[in-house]
Amino acid sequence: MIDANQYPTGLTIAGSDSGGGAGMQADIKTMQACKTYSAVVVAGLTAQNTLGVQGAYPTDLAVIDQQFASVMADFDVRAAKTGALFDEARVLQVAKNIRHYQQKNLVVDPVMVAKGGASLLDSAGIAALKNHLLPLATLLTPNLPEAELLADMKISTRDDMVTAGQKIQALGVPNVIVKGGHGEGAVIYDYVLLENEVGFWLEGQKVETSSKHGTGDTLSAAITSFLAQGDSLRKAIEKGHRYMNAIIGQPLVIGHGHGPLNHGQWSDPADEGGKDYEF
C-alpha cells in the first residue's frame, strides 16, 4: 500500500491542452512519471493540437474558487505550480486562492505564448502576474522571451541571462530560472539564481527534435513534484533538469507539428534509493 507520505500530492493550476502535449496534461504526466500525485485546478480550456491553438476559453472565476475549495478540503498539497492563466481576472483569482490557502512551495511558470505563437496571457494578465502572483512564488521559471519581457531588456548572451535573472529577482521573487531552450548553439544553458546563493548554470546537449511541445510545463511540473517530495529547492531543480534531459532524447512522433514529449517513467540515477515503487 502506498500512502500520502510516500506519494505526496502536487497541484497544477493550468490550462488544458486538448492535444495532450502541454498544459495540465503535461503536468499530470510529468508528476506521475516523477512519482507525485497530481490534483488540478483548470484555469481554462484550449482547443489545441501540435499545429497550434485554435481556441482558448478561460474558466469562470467561481469555478476556479470551487476547484481550489474541493482540492484543499481533501488533499495535503505539498507543492503547486501555475501554467497558462489567460488574463488578469484569472491571475488575480488564482493569487487570491494561493494567499487564502497559504500555499507553500509555489512554482510560477509565467506562460505567455505557445510555441505556435498563440497568446496564453494578455498584457493586463502579465502586469497582474508581475504584481500579484510573482510575490507569492517560491520559484519563477521564465523562458528567454518571457525573461526579456519581465526584465525589460533584450537577451542575446549568457551575461544577459544573468542580468535578466537578477532584475527578475529584484521584482520580488526569491528564486529564478532563466530557461535557455530558445537559445542558439549545441548546448542549452539554463541560469539558476537562488536566494542568498551565487547563480549557477545547468547545461544540456541540445536535442534536435520537433517533439518539444510542453518543455517548459514539464520542467516546472518536475520541479514541483520533487518539492512535494520534500527535496530542497536546489535538489528539486537539479533533478527536474535531469528528468528533462532524459526524456527529451526519447521523442514521440505524434501529430503533424510540434510533437509531444514522452514523459515515461523515471528513476533518478543520482537518487540513493528508497523512493521507488512497484506499479
Ligand SMILES: Nc1ncnc2c1ncn2[C@@H]1O[C@H](COP(=O)(O)OP(=O)(O)O)[C@@H](O)[C@H]1O
Ligand atoms: N532542444 C532541446 N534540447 C534539450 N533540452 C531542451 C531543448 N529545448 C528545451 N530544453 C530544456 O527544456 C526546458 C524548458 O525550456 P524552454 O524550452 O526554454 O521553455 P518553454 O517551453 O517555456 O519555452 C529547459 O530546461 C531547457 O533547457
Ligand SMILES: Cc1ncc(COP(=O)(O)OP(=O)(O)O)c(N)n1
Ligand atoms: C494550455 C497550455 N498551457 C501551456 C502551454 C505552453 O506550454 P510550454 O511548456 O511553454 O510549451 P510550448 O507550447 O511552448 O511548446 C500551452 N501550449 N498550452
